[in-house]
Amino acid sequence: MVSQRRFTRLTNGFSKKVENHTYAVALHYMFYNFAKIHKTLRVTPAMQAGISDHVWSLEEIARLAD
Numbered sequence: 001m002v003s004q005r006r007f008t009r010l011t012n013g014f015s016k017k018v019e020n021h022t023y024a025v026a027l028h029y030m031f032y033n034f035a036k037i038h039k040t041l042r043v044t045p046a047m048q049a050g051i052s053d054h055v056w057s058l059e060e061i062a063r064l065a066d
Contacts, residue, residue: 030061 034046034056046052 027061031058031062032053 034044034052035058037044039053043049044052044055047055
């Protein structure tokens, strides 16, 4: 689930540029699918789907930005 706070101007976390907002949403989905172990699955969704063979660290995700 995407944090609704990214879509409102209530905090400094609001993305003023569409490009930055796009990056923030993409980063959220990358973490959700590749780094977060889900209780019901007991693995990440990417591992369940056979896309990945391990839980990704934040360092691995950050290296993709280069």
